[in-house]
Amino acid sequence: MIDTEESRYPVFPLTVFWRSTAVFIGLQTLEKVVQETCGAEKRKAFVEGDDFMFANRTVVVTGGAQGIGKGIALAFAREKGRVVIADLNQEAGSALEREMKDQGLEAFFVRTDVREEADVIRLMERAAEKYGRIDVLINNAGISVFKPFFELTLEEWDNVLNTNLRSAFLCTREAAKYMKKEGGAVINIASTRAFMSEANTESYSASKGGIIALTHAMAASLSPYRIRVNAVSPGWIHTGDEGELREIDHKQHWSGRVGRPEDIARACLFLADGRNDFITGQNLIVDGGMTRKMIYAE
Ligand SMILES: NC(=O)c1ccc[n+]([C@@H]2O[C@H](COP(=O)([O-])OP(=O)(O)OC[C@H]3O[C@@H](n4cnc5c(N)ncnc54)[C@H](O)[C@@H]3O)[C@@H](O)[C@H]2O)c1
Numbered sequence: 001m002i003d004t005e006e007s008r009y010p011v012f013p014l015t016v017f018w019r020s021t022a023v024f025i026g027l028q029t030l031e032k033v034v035q036e037t038c039g040a041e042k043r044k045a046f047v048e049g050d051d052f053m054f055a056n057r058t059v060v061v062t063g064g065a066q067g068i069g070k071g072i073a074l075a076f077a078r079e080k081g082r083v084v085i086a087d088l089n090q091e092a093g094s095a096l097e098r099e100m101k102d103q104g105l106e107a108f109f110v111r112t113d114v115r116e117e118a119d120v121i122r123l124m125e126r127a128a129e130k131y132g133r134i135d136v137l138i139n140n141a142g143i144s145v146f147k148p149f150f151e152l153t154l155e156e157w158d159n160v161l162n163t164n165l166r167s168a169f170l171c172t173r174e175a176a177k178y179m180k181k182e183g184g185a186v187i188n189i190a191s192t193r194a195f196m197s198e199a200n201t202e203s204y205s206a207s208k209g210g211i212i213a214l215t216h217a218m219a220a221s222l223s224p225y226r227i228r229v230n231a232v233s234p235g236w237i238h239t240g241d242e243g244e245l246r247e248i249d250h251k252q253h254w255s256g257r258v259g260r261p262e263d264i265a266r267a268c269l270f271l272a273d274g275r276n277d278f279i280t281g282q283n284l285i286v287d288g289g290m291t292r293k294m295i296y297a298e
Pocket of ligand 1: 062063064065066067068069086087088089092112113114115140141142143163189190191192233234235236237238239
């Protein structure tokens with residue numbers, strides 16, 4: 001028999017019909033299994049907005065007592081994270097712990113000097129003792145010394161590097177010991193000064209440039225433990241009263257405004273979110289466009 005289009009045609013739709021039916025039934029069963037095993041209720045709650053990103057998760061924020069760190073601490077706590085505020089400033093740290101508890105948020109202040117190994121070991125021990133686990137670490141503590149190049153002393157250089165850079169290694173090493181079992185996320189707060197400069201900023205710029213390199217090195221070393229390491233580089237983030245700012249301060253940004261701590265906090269929430277586990281070793285610049293803006297004198 002000659003295999004014409006006419007002779008083949010009637011068989012074709014039947015095959016397609018049976019195959020499609022089998023695929024359809026298979027998909028229905030698969031969806032049911034997925035719904036039962038993967039918590040359809042939880043997904044529904046998330047869509048409806050009554051779920052929280054960091055419920056039952058422990059989040060350690062260094063330098064969390066004020067400024068950007070305070071913004072980060074509040075943002076994670078509002079997502080039901082159990083926030084450990086690690087800061088040198090006893091008064092500001094205790095005040096923030098009280099303020100957060102008054103708002104019904106979970107907070108635990110541990111006075112910590114991130115330059116000191118014993119302090120950092122104790123910080124992670126206390127966080128794990130209190131909450132049973134550590135899930136997120138935000139290495140935010142930082143200082144700056146802007147001083148004429150020829151006047152910057154080695155003590156000042158070491159102090160900036162130890163506070164900003166060495167601490168990120170130290171805190172991550174100690175926190176990762178607790179994260180190893182279940183995985184986690186580390187976010188290092190760098191700066192756009194890692195990539196561009198004004199004069200007399202050597203120690204600060206070097207510490208922030210170091211953080212970018214440290215971020216991808218630690219991302220590599222900690223990947224077998226499902227610990228992701230990323231950096232956020234803020235531009236100008238005003239942590240005081242907005243009324244202090246001039247119109248030109250805002251206008252020079254492509255965003256039309258100077259940054260706020262919440263801008264950095266939202267970037268941290270995004271990077272710490274386990275659903276974004278395809279992102280590691282990266283740096284996210286949050287600067288209202290300033291590092292992309294070309295500036296020549298007119
Ligand atoms: N504000 C900005 O425009 C800006 C821009 C880029 C990067 N950053 C970075 O963001 C981070 C926060 O900056 P900020 O503007 O909120 O500063 P901030 O001075 O307001 O807050 C820094 C916090 O770190 C704490 N701290 C300092 N030394 C410490 C130590 N040895 N141990 C523990 N805690 C210590 C301080 O007590 C303070 O609470 C820093 O790493 C900074 O370099 C800030």
